[in-house]
Amino acid sequence: MDLLIVEDDDAVAAALIDAVQAVGHRPTRVGRGADALLRHRQAGMILLDLGLPDMDGLELLRKLRQVTQIPVLILTARDDERSVVRGLRLGADDYLVKPIRLVELLARIETVARRMPKDSATARSIVAGGLTIDIEGRAARLNGHELRLTAKEFDLLTLLAQHAGTVVTREQILDTLWGDAFLAVSRSLDVHLTGLRAKLASPGLIVNVRGVGYRLEVTDS
Numbered sequence: 001m002d003l004l005i006v007e008d009d010d011a012v013a014a015a016l017i018d019a020v021q022a023v024g025h026r027p028t029r030v031g032r033g034a035d036a037l038l039r040h041r042q043a044g045m046i047l048l049d050l051g052l053p054d055m056d057g058l059e060l061l062r063k064l065r066q067v068t069q070i071p072v073l074i075l076t077a078r079d080d081e082r083s084v085v086r087g088l089r090l091g092a093d094d095y096l097v098k099p100i101r102l103v104e105l106l107a108r109i110e111t112v113a114r115r116m117p118k119d120s121a122t123a124r125s126i127v128a129g130g131l132t133i134d135i136e137g138r139a140a141r142l143n144g145h146e147l148r149l150t151a152k153e154f155d156l157l158t159l160l161a162q163h164a165g166t167v168v169t170r171e172q173i174l175d176t177l178w179g180d181a182f183l184a185v186s187r188s189l190d191v192h193l194t195g196l197r198a199k200l201a202s203p204g205l206i207v208n209v210r211g212v213g214y215r216l217e218v219t220d221s
Contacts, residue, residue: 001113004043005029006036006060007075008053012098016047016075019102020109033060038179040070044116045109048092050076050083058086065091067175071112075100128164129218131205133157142200152177153196156189160206160216169213 003020007013008031017027028043030036033055040046046064050057061072071093076083079097087095093112096105126133130143138154140147149157155177160168173189193214197206207215 001025001044001109002042003027003109004036004039004046006033006046006052006057007031007049008051009049012049015102016105019106023106025109033057033063036060037063040064040068041175041179043070045071045073045112047105047109048072048074048076050074050078050087058083058090061087061090061092066169066171068172071116073105073108073112075105126158126161126164128161128216131157131161131216133161142202147199149196149199150192152192153199156192156196157200157216160214164216164218167209167213167215171213173213 003025005013005016005020005027007016007029013029013031017029020027028039030039031053033052036046036048037060048057048061052060057074057076061074064070064072069091072091073094073096074087074092075096075098077098078084084095093115094108096108124134124136126135131140132142133140135158138151140149140154140157147157156173159173159176170189178188193206200206205217207217209215
């Protein structure tokens, strides 16, 4: 598994890297929260220290949960009840207090990994009502008619279709398609969304959930 280790202490990071590599994981280490926001898409799980130099680890966790449900294991020296409760409520999958026994850490990683759902993004095609998307061929059809989409419009439609019937937040879209939900210009999303809706020519297919994001309605019409 690809692990992202978010740890600013070189000695601790080195020990974690050695431990997870020994059992076949592929670690990448960053020392700042901003770097974790940029690199999280390449990881299957995150090991997160809370004492980072550029932002509090709990704030980083809050931002991550706005864009992804990737499993996060907190590894920290903070053992006060408030931090533990807040970390779990913000969406951490586990909370371990330093010093951490490496054998226990590896066992916790395995436990969380067993709970991970299969990634629907690996599917080769998507069918949502009258919409059919060939991901590998990068082709889309609606009610049998081919859609002539730009690359970004295709990616946007695919993302919405992967979560058909549920809301995809603006932050999730910006993070997935532009690489950074917290720096990307959201106006770009509006422009591509307008173009996509025009080509779909199906009012109501993409629903705007005010203040949250967008939902692709599953329909056979």
